[in-house]
Amino acid sequence: MISTEDLHFFITLASALSLADAARKLDVTPPAVTQRLRLLENRLGMRLIDRSGRRMVLTDEGELLAVHARRICDDIGNLSDTLASRRGTVAGHLRVIAPLGFGQRYVAPVIAQFRALYPEVSASLMLSDRPARISDDMWDLMVHIGELRDSSLVSRRLAPNRRILCAAPSYLARRGEPKHPEELLTHDCIALRENDEDVTMWRFTPRDQGTPANVRIEPMLTSNDGGTVRDWALAGLGIISRSEWDVAEHLHAGRLVPLLEAWTQPDADIVALINSRHGRSLRAQRFLDLLHASTLQQPWLPGDSEQSRSGKRAQGSGAAGSTARASAG
Template sequence: MADAARKLDVTPPAVTQRLKQLESRLSIRLLDRSGRRLVLTDEGELLAAHARRICGDIDDLADLLSSRRSTVAGDLRVIAPLGFGQRYIAPAIAGFRSMYPEVTVSLTLSDRPTRIADDMWELMIHIGEMRDSSLVSKYLAPNRRVLCAAPQYLTRHGVPAHPDDLRAHDCIALRENDEDVTMWRFTPGERGTAANVRIEPVLSSNDGGTVRDWALAGLGVIVRSEWDVAEHLRAGALVPLLEDWKLPDADIVALVNSRHGRSARATRFLDYLRESMSPPPWLPSAGGEGKRPRAEGTQRTAAR
């Protein structure tokens, strides 16, 4: 209630009074007031959902009117994964906002963005497996997945020569996007049989940065997006493993909300994102820092 008062620039008692007037007019309770907590009733949830759609329609109308005077305006709502959103989407929004000051932007960072109701966003940045094929996706940048570990871990535990060897290693799992994160799927670079390895993680987290930092500390083997580990691979702090095998790519795409995706602000922001990621900022420029270090040795690690 206090947060609503700040956003509306009124006093908290004024918000309480408006809520009471709305409940009186509708002859229903919108909030359950139990102790110090306020919880939406079923009717309150229904009203909130429809109100968000109405507000979205108003934004669309404002955007349509703005397009007639060749301006980009309105409220752009973006959802992005935690780590990637912090590192690349937030700075892009800052640059976009300086170009289009009549656009307001709301960025939500989440480890499970696809679970957020579609009336809460215009654009969603997505990395990895797509479960809902009905969503319209716009390609932004390539992103491969890399199996890697720190040199100090490999010194202690040896270098896997085949995906099956990973069953004897300390593996670290990133739990995201409701994927089956303990099934690591490998395709041979040349002719051969694919290998699917069910790992038993010694550590797991829903935060990619935490998983990467555990690997940097020498705690185990990870599968991580290239955008997050490229600089550590170039520096030798992490070493790529099983380079003759390929993991499924996790390209970076923008999912477009079918209700809002045609707005000028969404289209311009998509163009801005594509430009900012071409070439991908996590990859070395042409003639850059050279080849990544390669794990030495091909010994098969015995199960401990």
């Protein structure tokens, strides 16, 4: 006999790159995964996975089991969701994936609030610098920032988010302020590696609708953690192109200075991707509504209202720019 736990285990295993990867996803040791797989194969009397070296390949029987396991687990989940919805209950397990920094700062508190509102819901939050690589069997809702490569995914815009080129006053005092994107080639640039994007190609469009400029930077420092990249810039180590949500407070305080303000970079709007198989549940929809209400307020911007936030942002940018230019002489 196969239990639903066996099916969930094999679904995770089938979507993993290796036994070690499956162990990380299941939060167990690799030997535990190997032992459980062996027990399942012995119970069924067939080999489900061919293991050669570090790679693993599903056998024909393994492929068949994976397909039917997903279908059965989906049906059970959909049935549970339908019954819960009919009695007006928000229940079940919610799985959310979000980028590292944004997830820690803005998604995790919403999950805590959601749990307080709906105590019959359990939730897991996975933070990743490459969320798009995670199998759709692992999530109900994914928060994504930046270019969306797969347009077939159902999405909902949570909040606008500009990319801002900036640096610390101490860096500008030492190296001067670039006046044109091409001058970035002579500056120390810091790049954030995330979402498998081409992070060394910085694209600019002039506000006066002139000729765009694409600059292939040679970063002096790189990291997959946005907080590290921001902190390097705050320390005066170079120029960064970062999301407004991550640098707005530092721009307002003058710790970072906006650069090339006559140019814009592609926006990196914050969106929620909804899993077509798992994201239609009542709990997922209620969480999405709560997350949208929270992020739409753009809590990363200073001030209590949109109007005051915009005014303070402009004031802060102007003051920061004056400070930088004065420091640069």
